[in-house]
Amino acid sequence: MARISFSPGNLSDHLHEIIGYKAGLATSIEQMCDLLSGTSYADSILKSEIDGIAIRSEDYEDLYYQLLYKIGVTNTPRPPLFTQSLFFTNRLKEKGFDYIADIQSIYGKHYELGVEIAIKNGQSSIDPRPMITEVMDKYGKSGAKDLLELIQMYDTHFQNSPHTSGRWEEWKDIIDLNDLFDKYHPVVSHGSFLDQRFLNFLSNNHAKLGDIHWRKFEELISECFSKSGYKVELGPGTNDDGVDIRVWKDTVQTHPEFIIQCKRYKTKIDKVTIKGLYADVLDAQAQTGLLVTTSEFSPGARTTISARKYPIKEVNGDKVSEWLKALRTPGTGIVRV
Template sequence: MGTWVTTNTGFRSFLSDRIGYKSGLALNNTEMIELLDSNDPLIGIFKSQNEELVRIRTNYIEDTFQIMLYRLGVTTKEFVGHAPTLLDLEFMHSPSKRLLFRKVLKLLGETHFGQGKKSIFDEFDEDSYYKSIRVDLGVEALAIARRLVSLTKESEEASPWDWLSARVTEWHSPIELKQLFESESLDAMYGTFLDQRYINYLASNSDKLSTMHWRKFEALTAEYFERKGYKVQIGEGRNDGGIDVRVWSKDLEFYQPPVQLIQCKRTKSKIDKVLVKSLWADVVNENAKGGLIVTTSSFSPGAIEVCKVRNYPIREANRKTVIEWLNELRKIGKGVFMGE
């Protein structure tokens, strides 16, 4: 178990840089502290006001880094682990599978890492590797090989060390996390209306939905429908007449009546019947098929009742639904931006 001797400011700079490289998000010291538990062994280094020499255990660095990546939505679990070790333990009581695993691992070492490659992401010919496994070792070994590669990618993605530059997505130009809460901008390098990096973060931090910027909340709604294959038009944000997003099916033109008129309400208050009636009037005026109110809260009993009694085609997408959207967008984004 190694140690690293550096200054606290030097370490914070190092970790901020590595977080930015792996997640695409630029974090300040306060934001890094917010990602950690109060009993994290390294939290004192982040909170220290004076520059001082520190001796840090490397396993603490790895653990803290993995927790940060998990809470930023980069990885799906706090502890990733070392791929060969995990599989060796998994097959401990299955001699035949363990033997296959070791053959699979040996071939990976010979065909890739034996060529001087440091990372599984470094010009790895995945298809050729799988073909060799299938021909030489069979279908059962192929399944093990796929798991080995997948776990290796996860473990390399979660490594803080700069000699291992592996990352699933080659993020360009890190964006500031604080802009999710402060900016009205709809600029998105990875997405149309809301950047995938913010989506990943929100999927792992749904408690932040109520504090994200209201314009970004509208962008999240527009991004969801756009990625589901609809034509989407987002409002001006201010003085947009109360309609935040208009949605058309892909076979319709923008000059035709929308399929849905959407209002977005990032609020803790229940949606009342007045808002429902107002949206219904807009639906009638634009000859739309229906309306949707997307909220971080939910409909009040009065709003539910007026929709039921008057048969208004107004639906609710409440907090639970929005969280489901985030998880779906995260998966879609993984396929689109991470090359799966």
């Protein structure tokens, strides 16, 4: 089996560089090892700092895709070739070898022609319509659906592979993952309140929500509402009278649709906090008060809301995780409370 050799320190340097390019994030050795905890790769990276390493090519691929997933670029740690293998196996059983071979032949023919046309016209992408039309004429909607799935798989492989220049986004800069946790440093090159790269990271690392900087948690919730089309006002972070975020459905609305308190707690929210939020709702003449927490409400807090009919809703860690999954790709998902 082929092996890839790295001199002492070179494996971590290589991973820093390629993750920075693909994900737009800078990570330390400690962070990479933490993200890979539960695998043998964390120890391999640490040992390679002193001794170097000769790693089997398939293990390198597995390490890379595990890290790409944990950093938030993909929604699965499995390499794209695994998905392609399943696709071809299933279609082979359903429609036979000749069908698969013909679909690939049509794709290859039009891809080469498309590249020539794109280069001639100074374009950065090819037009897939000619290949879709030919497959549609021969195999109908079912064939066109298979071709589109094949195109998507090939594109995913190109964007994610460690051996290609592809990536999903042309990042304006590389941001430090430490800025999400250790200190408050505004980073919004790709977003309004919180950078999209941090959203992607947290979507695959829900357990770390309680560890991020408290101000980043407020920015995260603001970004979720902003991406869902709301007008959002993020408070100063201190001396905000207990209201972290104000949200309006549109610019015409006078009073807020929601006022939001963000509690990055590990303990449950008590009824005293609920009563305080209710007073803020009345003062702001808001429709609803939201208390967004990384934990959950205590039974007493829920009873208080129910018994007194407070216009207050709980947004717990599970709901925030749902929002993150919906918003991991720019322009997708709707915040539902």
